[in-house]
Every structure is written in C-alpha cells, then in structure tokens.
Amino acid sequence: MKSFKDFMKERVKEYYSSTKIGRDFFTAPELDRAFGMALSDHLYQLIHDMSSPALLELGGGNGSLAYDILSTFKSKYPNIYPHLTYYIYESSPYLLALQKERLKEFEGKVFWTCELIPLEGVIFSNEFFDCLPVHVVKDGKELYVDNGKELWGPISDERISLFLERMNYKDKNHVIEVCLECLDFLKAISQHLLKGYHLLIDYGYTSNEMHRYVEGTVVGYKSHKVVKDIVKEAPPFDITVMVNFSAVVEYGKEVGLKTVYLNNLRDFLISSPSFLEELERLSLSQDSEDIERLSRLKTMLVSMGDRFKVLVQEKVSS
Template sequence: MAQPADASAQAELTARIADAIRAAGGWIGFDRFMHLALYAPGLGYYAHGSRKFGALPGSGSDFVTAPELSPLFGRALAGQVAESLRATGTDAVWEFGAGSGALAEQLITGLAALGQPLARYTIVDVSGSLRARQQERLAPLLAAHPGLQIDWADRLPEALRGVVVGNEVLDAMPVQLLARVDGQWMERGVALSDAFEATALQPRAQAATDSVAPFVWSDRPTELRPPFDVEGEHDFLTEIHLQARAFITTLAEALVRGGAGAAFFIDYGFPEAEYYHPQRHMGTLVCHRAHQVDDDPLSAVGAKDITAHVNFTDVALAAQDAGLDVLGYTSQARFLLNCGIAQAMEAADLPTRANAMKLLTEHEMGELFKVIGFATPGHPAALGFAAGDRVHRL
C-alpha cells in the first residue's frame, strides 16, 4: 500500500505555502493555495504516494470514483468513445487525470470488445506517483492488444486528433473564491495566522504543529464578479473557475487545430443558474479524507483532497468560443443508460449489478454527476445524449 503523507511532509508543505504567502506580501488567492496544496511537487495531495482511490475507508483510500466502483462504467463509456472515434475518423484516445488507471483499463478493453481499432492511448497526469501506478496496472494490456501504444504526457500538444475523456478532472482544478460581505464583493484568500508567524524562528517541523493553525482566511476588495448575478443582499460565498475555463479553451483550440476530435467530461456540478442560486450561499468547496467530507481546506494541508463543483455553463461557453460544438449535457445516469449499461448489467453477477446501480440512482452518483460532450463540427448526434439531453438548461 502506498504511504500517506507523513507529518514531516505536511510540515514541509505548510512551510512552502507559508513562504509563498510571505513572498506575495502576506496574502495569496485561494486558487494559488489550492494549487500548492494539491500539486506542489512531491508534497501536494496529488503529488505524493498516498492511496486516494478505493471503495472502502479500510483500504486507506479517501474517496471512490465511478471506474473504481464498477467496471461497467468504462465499458458503457466505451460505446460513446467508439462512436466518436468512427465519427471523427481517428484512432487515438486521450485521458486527463487517469487516477489509478481503472478507466483506461476499462476503455481499452471495452473498445477491443466492440471491435473498434485503437492505435494509441495517451494519459495526461501531473502526478508522478499516480503515473507509476497507472503504468503498472496497464502493462498487461500491451501484451493483450498488439499494436496498441500507451503513452504518458505532461501537457497537451499544440494540435490534437482523437477522443478526449476526463472523469472527475475539472472539479480538482484550482478555483478563486468570491465572498459578498455586507453588500461588497471580496476575493477570499489565505494569510498566515499570528500564532504561526510567532513560531517563525523555530525549526520548520516544530512550527507546523497541530496546536498552531498556520493559515487563516483573509478577504480583499475585488473587481471580480460571478458570471451570473446573485439575487438578494445576504452574504454569499462562491467560486469562479478561471483555470477550468482556460483548460477547456486550450483543449478546444488543440482539437480545432487537429481538425477532428471529441471530448467528454464527467463530473459533479450544475448549470450556471443553479450554481449561483441565492440559496447556495456557502459555495460548493469541500474536502475529502478517509471517505469523509469536511469544509476546511486550510487544515491537514496535503493530506486531503480539495474540490469544487463544476459550472457546466461556463465549460460549454469556453468550448463553443474556441470553435467546438456542444454535443450534449445530461446526468450520468441518463448518459450511461443511453450507452447501454442496463444491458451490460443484465449479463453481470449480482455484486456487479449492485455496484453499477450506485452509478445510476439519484441518491448516489446518478443525478449529482453530469456528462458534457464537445466535438469539432460535423460530429453526428451522440449516443450518450440520445435521450434526456439537458443542453437547453445550460
């Protein structure tokens, strides 16, 4: 089992973030803090070797994703990917944030079962520890599928041809926090606590102790605003997703330059009107650790995941502005049913069917998770959105 971040690593990460705050004059935006907490090389949550994905807390994992829950998730998604490979005349799949490699394994196997030729599967993942785990898991597939090439990349190419998939990728992109306090919009960032600064002359490992909270919230006036007017005068906390928008723009531009391709993202989130509804006044930012949820990203930094729900309207507009067509937007349950998961469940054993039901039911993943699809112009109507398309709600 991979080792979790230990106390000394957390102390070093705390010290690194503290140095960044001091260098910035005593305050950094939450997006900068979130980036360091999750991705600081060797120390951030996604950069160290702890086990993150698993169905049960006893495994040492922090949360479960759909591919870990049921192999039928990837097999159903393979139906849509196969259709889009044919529609775009391409033979390559790109996956962002491949986690344990479970989805890649399911897609490669599922595409082969559908008789869809696949020449290359490329994973883009910033985590070195996860990359090593993916390589170990996917190595047997190379022998089973002669002619298939599996690659890893640090970034997108300038031009891309193929089908892109991303499961729970957009929610892990750093967000900025906006707080309306007494009628004034502020950007909520992070500063150092007075108690922590009082320990500055002590060794780093001693300074970042559990008894001294190093980080505190700090608001600054800002010209930034949510993309949707929030009715009312009450205090309101929310997120804006400039990094996710920039990512979708860059991806869309690469697909347009490549001339043929499609992209499908599965994540939890809402269209804009729901995201910035007056009743959602505490925002969507949450942390995950040992299959428990909390709302304090400033504690146990590096030892837990930090996520925010996705604004799917913003994602759709970014793709459209960069030249892609929106193929559809729907719930995960409807998408998987359109792609044939019910038929696959009929042929599965009882435990597999039970886990697959968690992908579909409203109180589990079926309604909270959504799927959005894009493609270069000319892609036909997509299988996954054949029924229950909600693109009109974006």
C-alpha cells in the same frame, strides 16, 4: 497570505503526489468496470468514422478507466482497436507509475504526456475538472488564506470580474467559485483538437441550479469523510469543487467548442448497450461477486446519477 486558489492548487498537488484513488473517496471507474464499458460505447459513436483516432484522458488516476476502455475496445470494437491510440495526461509521478503498472498489457497502445497534443479524436475526463483550483469570491471580495485563517481581500485577477459579468452572477450573498484554469484548459483542448470532441464527466451544476449552493461547493475529503475546516486541516487531503457546466458551455462557444450533449450521468449510462447488458446479466445472477457488482452499479446510478453530468462539445472553427 495567498489566494484560496493558490492554497487549493498546493493541496491538490501534494495530495495526488502520494495518494492512490480510493483511499479517501471512490470514483466511478474505481467502483466498477461497467462505467468504462459505458463510456467506451459512447466514445465509439464519436470516433467510429475516423481513420486513426486518438483518445486523450485527462487525469488518469489509478489507470482503471484506461484499462476498462482499452479492454472494451479490444473485445467489442475490434474494427477500430488496431487504429486507436490512447494518451494519458497526468501531472502526478506517483499516479503515473501506478498507471504504467496497471496498463502493462497495453504497452505500445497507451502513451503518457505532460502536455496536450494535437489529435483527431476525443479529449475526455472523469473527475478532472473538479481538481482544478478556483478563486472564491463574494460580494466583490476574494477569499485568501493566511496561517490557517480565512480573509477576504481584493479581487486578484480582472478576468474574475469579467467572468461574473459575463455569467450574470450578481447576487451579493452568494459565494461564487471562478475556475480560470478550467477556462484555460478549455481553450487548450480546443486548440489541440484538430477534429473531434471534448467529453467531460464530473459533478457540477448549471447556472439555474446555483441557488442550491449559496455557500459555494468547495469540499475537502480525508478517509472518506468531509474535512470540517479546510484551511486548518493538516495535509495531505483532497480538495474538490463542483464544475460550473454553464461556464464550460458559455466559454466553449468562444473557443470553438459547440455543446452537442449535456445530460445527467444516469441517462448517459443507461443509454449504453454494454451497461444495460451488464445490469441485466448481473440482476439474473446468484453469484456473490455479481450481486456485489450489481449493488455498485446501483450506487453509480442512484448516488452519482443525478450529481454528475456529462457534457460533449464538438470542435468547430471559432
């Protein structure tokens, strides 16, 4: 018998050890390069006054986001590009090899790391925190998995109970996901940020929105379809869970990360000049590829726009 958290960790690790992003689901950078262009505009605002800024991306996927950000900085922000260093933190050797291939033209500009490194700049991610494994709890019990069956047992870690108390989650009928690894990551991010920001993009909820997810938010994906029974399904498949943004804000305060921005992805994208320029240019074009790209940008704004949030936290002394 293992905790659901250990089960999820195993499945996610196995999944990313052999699967390219796009086979079972699309992320925004895989939909269109305008996402990376928009993110670059915002990153520029955060680092433009630093002399040698670094960008550290958590979970680089196929390398598309890094490619789009480095391309945008090179063409649009040539003042800062020569002083910029880009790092990717990645645990999957399979995806790391794809990233190296994709980013060949940025050799000497981009580096890989299997641990966080101290830096001035921004540590950021898109759809990274939703991969981190969660403890699933309900009414004082925790979910375990045993040979394809779900069982409820004792809470395995006292930090889970402290979390529920601190976040004031008292509803006995509500399935609550507790991501202790997210909190550990947050602490490590703060410790490694000498100066700068943490920027997190993911789908998620705040405590005020939790009532929409009484049964929890864990989902499995295989071939662009939702997996019906996660504990019985044959691997590999992806398991994700929505990010609890209120917890990231609350625990961020404790480790010296002050929230300076929390908004939905749509507002974040349309406040980027590059994204707006792309939208306008594509909507005036008759070219078939441009028409397809316009439809992908609309998908990003409409179907991801509200589900995804963007959080920016500034490193302050804790």
